[in-house]
Amino acid sequence: MTTVRTQTPGDDAPSTEDGETAGKARKSTKARVLDVVRWVAILLVIGFAAKSLASNWDEFWHTLADVAWQSSVLSLVALMASILVSVWGWQVLVDHLGGKPVGYARGAQICLVGSLGKYVPGSVWAYLLQMELGRKAGLARARIFTGSLIQLGLGVVSALVVSLLAAPALFSNSPRAMWLFVLIPVGLALLHPRILSWGTSLVLKILRRPPLAEPLGWGVVLKAFGASMGAWVFQGVHLWLLANSVGAPGFNGLILCIGAMAVAMTVGTFAFILPSGVGVREVAQVAVLTASGLTVGQATAFAVASRVMFTVADLLTAGFAALAAKLAARREAPVDAV
Numbered sequence: 001m002t003t004v005r006t007q008t009p010g011d012d013a014p015s016t017e018d019g020e021t022a023g024k025a026r027k028s029t030k031a032r033v034l035d036v037v038r039w040v041a042i043l044l045v046i047g048f049a050a051k052s053l054a055s056n057w058d059e060f061w062h063t064l065a066d067v068a069w070q071s072s073v074l075s076l077v078a079l080m081a082s083i084l085v086s087v088w089g090w091q092v093l094v095d096h097l098g099g100k101p102v103g104y105a106r107g108a109q110i111c112l113v114g115s116l117g118k119y120v121p122g123s124v125w126a127y128l129l130q131m132e133l134g135r136k137a138g139l140a141r142a143r144i145f146t147g148s149l150i151q152l153g154l155g156v157v158s159a160l161v162v163s164l165l166a167a168p169a170l171f172s173n174s175p176r177a178m179w180l181f182v183l184i185p186v187g188l189a190l191l192h193p194r195i196l197s198w199g200t201s202l203v204l205k206i207l208r209r210p211p212l213a214e215p216l217g218w219g220v221v222l223k224a225f226g227a228s229m230g231a232w233v234f235q236g237v238h239l240w241l242l243a244n245s246v247g248a249p250g251f252n253g254l255i256l257c258i259g260a261m262a263v264a265m266t267v268g269t270f271a272f273i274l275p276s277g278v279g280v281r282e283v284a285q286v287a288v289l290t291a292s293g294l295t296v297g298q299a300t301a302f303a304v305a306s307r308v309m310f311t312v313a314d315l316l317t318a319g320f321a322a323l324a325a326k327l328a329a330r331r332e333a334p335v336d337a338v
Contacts, residue, residue, distance in 0.1 A: 067245040075241040079313040082234030087321075089109050089154070089227025091310065094147035096220045098213050099139060105328045108321035110134050110144065116318055119311075142209045150200055150216070151224060157187035158228035159266040162236075166259025166288045193221050235261040238309070242302045243289055260288035 091107035114130030135145035139319070140262055160183055190196060193216045201211035234256025244253060264285045282303040288297035 067242060070285040071241045075238045076145065076309055077242065078234045078238040079309055080317055082238065083112065083317045085227050085234060086231040089224040090111055092149050092223045093150050093218055094143060096216065097143045097146055099143060102139065105135055105321070109325035110137060112318040112321045116314060135316045145210070146200065146204060149203065150196070154224050155228045156266055157191055158225055159232060159262040160184045160187050162229065162232045162262035163259050165255045166263060191221060191225065194216055195289055196221065199265050206234070232262045233258055235265065239285070239302065239306055242305060243294060246294065246298055248271060256288050260285050
């Protein structure tokens with residue numbers, strides 16, 4: 001006896017075998033569309049980064065003409081080191097949030113390629129692209145977003161602490177900078193794992209995301225905070241190597257440059273409308289560099305050169321990270337196939 005399947009209104013599902021085939025086809029089509037969208041987004045942010053690079057290129061080369069090539073190369077290396085250290089801190093946070101470990105190579109690809117979104121007006125694009133790249137790697141978007149959110153908070157607090165190194169210059173040019181003394185103890189208090197976990201879960205709840213599955217511990221907080229501090233130091237070394245070529249005072253100049261980069265990058269982070277905080281960052285750098293003995297013209301030139309080198313470092317590290325992740329995936333492919 002043949003069993004006849006009676007369809008209900010709106011039930012146009014094919015047979016089981018055909019349904020699985022159709023489901024796979026739909027999934028495959030959706031995956032291809034998402035891949036195209038991701039590539040378009042990546043090309044778009046690279047285009048904005050290239051535009052930023054081109055707009056300041058002539059002034060950049062003019063500035064570097066007065067800097068020894070060894071200082072220029074070491075300055076770029078220090079900048080790339082700051083980025084790689086920051087990525088390690090981000091990876092520590094993401095790995096702590098549960099799920100399979102990200103691994104440094106894949107984590108760097110997600111973090112660095114996604115971070116290029118900051119060159120598109122509106123800093124939110126960096127976080128969106130990171131979440132999409134994380135999703136492509138099999139990681140929950142909420143996990144990537146949470147890691148980036150916590151790192152942002154830790155980075156701001158660590159920058160406030162490091163900015164005290166440039167306090168004399170800041171206070172002489174802007175007495176209102178005294179508010180740093182108020183924000184620093186508040187920020188440090190907020191870094192207590194219980195408070196940080198509660199605050200992160202609250203923000204996630206407001207954004208209609210799941211709360212933290214596991215509270216943050218002292219170990220992960222201190223590692224991520226230390227990575228942020230290390231990144232500021234490397235960025236300060238980057239600026240000092242440029243400025244020292246025209247006579248910025250040795251060790252005192254280094255201390256001021258570290259503080260200047262912490263202030264400048266933090267101010268730039270909160271200039272949401274501008275791509276990568278354009279303009280805002282340079283104002284803070286110029287204020288501190290002039291206090292170290294440079295003329296306004298020299299300080300402005302080095303601030304512009306620093307911005308261009310940041311773009312070059314971002315593109316280089318993102319490219320290396322993408323290549324490293326691809327090579328790592330190829331090495332793992334035979335193991336997965338078994």
